[in-house]
Amino acid sequence: MTYQIIGVGNNAKTIKGDGSEYVTAIRYLKPFKTVYNGKVHNLCALAEKAQCHVGCLNTAGRGAMNAVQRGRERKTMWMLSDPIGFYDALNADITTFIRRQRKQGIQPCIRLGGTDDKGDAIKLAPHYPDAQFYDYTKVVKRAYQDLPKNYHITLSYSEADMDYANQVHQAVLDTGVNMAVVFRDKLPATFRGLRVIDGDKDDLRFLDPKGVVVGLKAKGKAKRDDTGFVIDPNWTLPDGTVWSDRMMRHKYPDILGNV
DSSP states (O other), X not given: OOOSSEEESOOTTGGGTOSSSEEEXXXXXXXXXXEETTEXXXXXXXXXXXXXXXXXXXXXXXXXXHHHHHHHHHHHHHHHHOXXXXXHHHHHHHHHHHXXXXXXXXXXXXXXXXXXXXXXHXXXXXXXXXXXXXXXXXXXXXXXXXXOTTEEEEEEOOSSSHHHHHHHHHHHHHHOOEEEEEESSSXXXXXXXXXXXXXXXXXXXXXXXXXXXXXXXOOGGGGGOOSSSEEXXXXXXXXXXXXXXHHHHHHOHHHHOOO
């Protein structure tokens, strides 16, 4: 059976964690500016605030291929035009995927927000207790919510909006949630007082220690990003804390000039 909505084994990052213990299914939609019935739909509500739509992973790797983009747009249009049919198909995919993995003694993992931030797993995860759901999200309030036990989130950091950046950092301190940070080149050992781990080794975020920075290297269009979404950690304070140039200028505008 071919899955209609989710994909398995076709993502360069998730397959790094696939094996005898875990296999990940992921859903990709068109995240930004889909026009349907004369209305523009953004499936990542905070994309413009975080400016992540500029260097979105939607265009990285296979996402740069026209055929892949058409497939994601087709699924998004299906969701908008026929939500009942779309979610019936999604639930059928999830049920089949879980059954297949369980039959082989493998933990099924599901990332529904491959390129969107709708948070569908919040409602769906409780209906599939045998699967581990996880997502990256920019919706900071989710870190403070009582989420399903089998749903793990990692906040997405961006300094395109410094208030947003500080809210994400504070949520890490308050709740122990992790934050994913996209760095331009190599990963620093720490960032904003938090230990940095290599998030490119695999995509199994629910196995990460709590309260850390999940460091990711810029990919695709993100390599040229200058909005603040991609971080250049080029300042080390006397206490060893690593900050970006943008953060330093925000903190000390009288000395360095504001961004």
